[in-house]
Amino acid sequence: MRTPIVAGNWKMFKTIADAKQFADAVKEQKKVAGVEQVICAPFTALSALAEALQGTEIALGAQNMHFEEQGAFTGEISPLMLKEIGVRYVIIGHSERRQYFNETDESVNKKTKAALQHGLKPIVCVGESLEEREAGKTAEVVGTQTKAALSGVSVEQLADVVIAYEPIWAIGTGKSSTSADANETIAIIRSVIAEDFGQEAAAAVRIQYGGSVKPENIASYMAESEIDGALVGGASLTADSFIQLVQGAR
Ligand SMILES: O=C(CO)COP(=O)(O)O
Numbered sequence: 001m002r003t004p005i006v007a008g009n010w011k012m013f014k015t016i017a018d019a020k021q022f023a024d025a026v027k028e029q030k031k032v033a034g035v036e037q038v039i040c041a042p043f044t045a046l047s048a049l050a051e052a053l054q055g056t057e058i059a060l061g062a063q064n065m066h067f068e069e070q071g072a073f074t075g076e077i078s079p080l081m082l083k084e085i086g087v088r089y090v091i092i093g094h095s096e097r098r099q100y101f102n103e104t105d106e107s108v109n110k111k112t113k114a115a116l117q118h119g120l121k122p123i124v125c126v127g128e129s130l131e132e133r134e135a136g137k138t139a140e141v142v143g144t145q146t147k148a149a150l151s152g153v154s155v156e157q158l159a160d161v162v163i164a165y166e167p168i169w170a171i172g173t174g175k176s177s178t179s180a181d182a183n184e185t186i187a188i189i190r191s192v193i194a195e196d197f198g199q200e201a202a203a204a205v206r207i208q209y210g211g212s213v214k215p216e217n218i219a220s221y222m223a224e225s226e227i228d229g230a231l232v233g234g235a236s237l238t239a240d241s242f243i244q245l246v247q248g249a250r
Pocket residue numbers: 009094166170171172173174210211212213231232233234235
């Protein structure tokens with residue numbers, strides 16, 4: 001049985017004050033059990049959130065990191081720095097980072113391995129563009145991205161990896177993938193993982209869907225056999241909506 005996991009990706013939204021307000025509002029809501037919950041906040045809000053989320057079910061995540069522990073990498077944040085403030089998850093290879101910040105399959109792989117070495121759980125993002133989808137290349141693209149990201153990861157380490165399938169054309173557009181289509185692609189990702197890690201390990205990996213997930217549609221994704229949760233942007237920004245997403249994932 002794979003435990004469902006709902007992760008909010010706040011992207012470049014929320015000051016420290018906003019983040020604290022979110023945490024206060026979450027605390028007023030009833031706790032939801034049985035679903036792993038993560039908020040991936042901007043770096044500047046992580047420390048404050050680590051404290052503010054105490055007593056909630058929500059674990060802390062970052063949205064990116066460098067793969068080195070330290071060094072002359074101006075503007076970067078290392079896995080050690082994230083660990084120190086209580087971060088447990090880190091999004092790796094989000095399509096916005098691949099598109100705007102030159103993230104490559106190679107850097108995604110380095111970061112995935114570095115996260116695992118430091119006891120951080122990577123949420124590794126894969127997904128095709130609209131052009132690739134229309135050219136019938138979805139399976140090839142997500143297969144290549146998945147294999148590259150997980151190259152050199154051990155079977156034991158794979159247990160700490162979460163994959164997020166986010167079709168680029170569905171992100172922030174309101175155009176979500178149908179749950180059946182998302183399920184089909186996620187099944188492909190799982191079979192690609194099985195080729196390298198074996199059936200048993202692949203069957204245990206959690207794979208989320210992301211792209212215009214809302215409280216109103218999360219249940220339809222969760223009803224699919226291969227989908228184990230959601231990585232949510234816009235709809236994770238208010239406590240009310242985030243809790244509804246978590247409830248919908250049970
Ligand atoms: O990119 C996403 C999560 O990482 C999805 O964003 P939206 O939920 O806003 O479409």
